[in-house]
Amino acid sequence: MPALTLLAAIAVVAFEQFVQWKYGPVGIVGLLLLTVGLKSNNSAVSSTGAVVLALLVLRTAL
Incomplete structure:
Protein backbone atom coordinates (compact mmCIF):
# COMPACT_ATOMS: atom_id res chain seq x y z
CA MET A 1 0.00 0.00 0.00
CA PRO A 2 2.76 2.56 0.74
CA ALA A 3 4.30 1.80 -2.66
CA LEU A 4 1.01 2.60 -4.39
CA THR A 5 0.74 5.87 -2.47
CA LEU A 6 4.30 6.77 -3.42
CA LEU A 7 3.65 5.99 -7.09
CA THR A 35 -8.66 20.07 -8.38
CA VAL A 36 -10.10 22.30 -5.66
CA GLY A 37 -13.49 22.33 -7.35
CA LEU A 38 -13.60 18.54 -7.62
CA LYS A 39 -12.51 17.99 -4.03
CA SER A 40 -15.02 20.48 -2.64
CA ASN A 41 -17.83 19.42 -5.01
CA ASN A 42 -18.07 22.99 -6.30
CA SER A 43 -19.10 22.76 -9.93
CA ALA A 44 -18.49 26.46 -10.67
CA VAL A 45 -14.84 26.31 -9.61
CA SER A 46 -14.16 22.98 -11.31
CA SER A 47 -15.85 24.18 -14.50
CA THR A 48 -13.74 27.34 -14.48
CA GLY A 49 -10.57 25.27 -14.12
CA ALA A 50 -11.65 22.93 -16.91
CA VAL A 51 -12.40 25.86 -19.22
CA VAL A 52 -9.02 27.46 -18.49
CA LEU A 53 -7.22 24.21 -19.30
CA ALA A 54 -9.31 23.66 -22.43
CA LEU A 55 -8.54 27.17 -23.69
CA LEU A 56 -4.84 26.62 -23.10
CA VAL A 57 -4.92 23.33 -25.01
CA LEU A 58 -6.81 24.93 -27.89
CA ARG A 59 -4.42 27.86 -28.00
CA THR A 60 -1.39 25.60 -28.35
CA ALA A 61 -3.14 23.36 -30.90
CA LEU A 62 -3.85 26.22 -33.29
Whole structure:
Protein backbone atom coordinates (compact mmCIF):
# COMPACT_ATOMS: atom_id res chain seq x y z
CA MET A 1 0.00 0.00 0.00
CA PRO A 2 2.76 2.56 0.74
CA ALA A 3 4.30 1.80 -2.66
CA LEU A 4 1.01 2.60 -4.39
CA THR A 5 0.74 5.87 -2.47
CA LEU A 6 4.30 6.77 -3.42
CA LEU A 7 3.65 5.99 -7.09
CA ALA A 8 0.49 8.11 -7.05
CA ALA A 9 2.37 11.05 -5.49
CA ILE A 10 5.12 10.76 -8.10
CA ALA A 11 2.54 10.68 -10.90
CA VAL A 12 0.80 13.80 -9.57
CA VAL A 13 4.07 15.73 -9.24
CA ALA A 14 5.15 14.64 -12.73
CA PHE A 15 1.82 15.73 -14.20
CA GLU A 16 2.01 19.11 -12.45
CA GLN A 17 5.54 19.65 -13.76
CA PHE A 18 4.40 18.76 -17.28
CA VAL A 19 1.48 21.20 -17.09
CA GLN A 20 3.74 23.96 -15.79
CA TRP A 21 6.35 23.28 -18.49
CA LYS A 22 3.80 23.12 -21.31
CA TYR A 23 1.26 25.76 -20.26
CA GLY A 24 3.04 27.96 -17.72
CA PRO A 25 1.56 29.52 -14.59
CA VAL A 26 -1.91 29.82 -16.09
CA GLY A 27 -1.96 26.05 -16.55
CA ILE A 28 -1.13 25.55 -12.89
CA VAL A 29 -3.94 27.93 -11.90
CA GLY A 30 -6.38 26.02 -14.12
CA LEU A 31 -5.26 22.69 -12.68
CA LEU A 32 -5.54 24.08 -9.15
CA LEU A 33 -9.06 25.38 -9.78
CA LEU A 34 -10.11 22.06 -11.28
CA THR A 35 -8.66 20.07 -8.38
CA VAL A 36 -10.10 22.30 -5.66
CA GLY A 37 -13.49 22.33 -7.35
CA LEU A 38 -13.60 18.54 -7.62
CA LYS A 39 -12.51 17.99 -4.03
CA SER A 40 -15.02 20.48 -2.64
CA ASN A 41 -17.83 19.42 -5.01
CA ASN A 42 -18.07 22.99 -6.30
CA SER A 43 -19.10 22.76 -9.93
CA ALA A 44 -18.49 26.46 -10.67
CA VAL A 45 -14.84 26.31 -9.61
CA SER A 46 -14.16 22.98 -11.31
CA SER A 47 -15.85 24.18 -14.50
CA THR A 48 -13.74 27.34 -14.48
CA GLY A 49 -10.57 25.27 -14.12
CA ALA A 50 -11.65 22.93 -16.91
CA VAL A 51 -12.40 25.86 -19.22
CA VAL A 52 -9.02 27.46 -18.49
CA LEU A 53 -7.22 24.21 -19.30
CA ALA A 54 -9.31 23.66 -22.43
CA LEU A 55 -8.54 27.17 -23.69
CA LEU A 56 -4.84 26.62 -23.10
CA VAL A 57 -4.92 23.33 -25.01
CA LEU A 58 -6.81 24.93 -27.89
CA ARG A 59 -4.42 27.86 -28.00
CA THR A 60 -1.39 25.60 -28.35
CA ALA A 61 -3.14 23.36 -30.90
CA LEU A 62 -3.85 26.22 -33.29
